[in-house]
Amino acid sequence: MSISSIWRGATALGLLLAATAASADTLKIEPVTVPEWKAVYGEVEARNTVxxxxxxxxxxxxxxxxxxxxxxxxxxxxxxxDDKLNYQISAYEAQLKGLEASLKNAQSELDRGEQLNRKGALSNQQLETLKTQVDVVTNNIASTKASMAVVRQQLQExxxxxxxxxxxxxxxxxxxxxxxxxxxxxxxGSGGFYLRLAVPERHADMLRQGATIEISRPTDAATTTGRLVKLYPQLENNRVIADVEVDGLKTGYVNQRFLVRVPIGERQALMVPETAVSTRHGLDFVSIALGNGEMREKTVITGKRETLDGKPMVEVLTGLNPGDEVITP
Known part of the structure; x- marks a missing residue:
């Protein structure tokens, strides 16, 4: 291939890149605040264990x-x-029969005494004694029935x-x-289920009730979100105990473990749209617009992915500077 052919190809490529840079959208990147996450494991637990x-x-x-x-x-x-309870009821029933017979006899004696008292053959004091005997037997019957009712209630219990x-x-x-x-x-286990976390105490001051928590499902590695609803004031093994509510939490196994990301602070990062990053031969590239209408690809090292304002973004660790105009498809 002649030098003139190479020159013409390079010129054509430059014109193509310049045209692409002119027609594509650009995004001026500046450091943005992103959450700092701490990965811990949470266990499924019942809200109330009764x-x-x-x-x-x-x-x-x-x-x-x-x-x-x-x-x-x-x-x-x-x-x-408890077989003993049936025996106790049988004993009370036999005792009642004896008391009822005693009551019948005492009542007969009282009736006879009243007749004799009217004829003057029995003193009033003797008549009161007969009445007392009837009252004693009547009260014994009532006490026995109450005791038997207690045993019957125990049977029902x-x-x-x-x-x-x-x-x-x-x-x-x-x-x-x-x-x-x-x-x-x-x-x-009642009252629903939740995730219980144990976060190292060095992050205690950064935890906030109501914060959004990211949960990874162990089955398909997909993520869902939950809400930090309670922080317990007492530490256990130098860890803060926290409860997370998750809508639609699978509760097939209590004490099942889930990987959870907890926000423990904030930091500054350079974020670009995922669509602005291309990968070739194991390397990541981002195209930036130059001041003269041209564009240039820069090799970058990417980091964590975040969703900002509903858009998937990726962090650029090295290769870009604040103020660069990133070309977005």
Whole structure:
């Protein structure tokens, strides 16, 4: 190839670049404020963890739930039986029969005494004694019935009731177990689910309630956003505990971990539209407009990608300077 041909090709390329620079849009880049992110892991947790407890002791005769089941408040999830309660009721019933017979006898004695008292054959003091005997037996009957009602109520309390609507997280017992009053039969997660974070305490002063949090889904690496709704004042293992609400959070597994980016500050960066960056042979290039209407490609090193004002942008670490006119397609 002759020198004149090379010269003509270079001239044509220069004219083409100049025409492209003249017709394309340009963006003057200046440092912008972008958030500084800290990557941590968050765990899915239930907002409220409520134990369903046995109200009486005895044998767990039936258990109708297992881990992962959905329950509603008031559902019977297990039944506890105590044979001693049935024996106590039988004893009270026999005691009542004896007391009722005693009452019948005392009432007969009272009726006979009243007749004798009217005839003057029985003193008023003796008559009062007969009345007192009737009152004592009557009160004993009432006391026995009340005690039997308490035992019957305990029998009804053998049903273990779900205290809230939600998902069953743990079931630490099995049917046939002997359990004590107040022992946990199942643990229920209610009130929805959220992400709980543990952020190093050196970033505590930079956390803000209401801040937007970025969450990466472990299944497809796609990102979604959440909101920092609560910061706990007590540190745990030199970390700040925070809760994040996420719309549509998948709760297939409690304690499942998600990668979360938390804003911990701000910094200045040079950002260009993603469309302004081209990649060839593993290198990134950005075209800038020169003052004489020409353009030139510059090799750049890119950094993090951010969305600013709804537009996908990429940070340029080296290769550009503030004030450069970047050509955008």
């Amino acid at each position: 134990p369903a407890r046995a109200r009486i002791g005895g044998t767990l005769e039936s258990l109708t739930v297992t881990e992962g089941d959905t329950v509603h408040e008031g559902d019977v999830i297990a039944t506890v039986e 053998g049903d273990v009731i779900a205290p809230a609507s939600g998902r069953v997280l743990t079931v630490p017992v099995v049917a046939g177990s002997v359990i004590q009053p107040g022992e946990t039969v199942a643990t229920i």
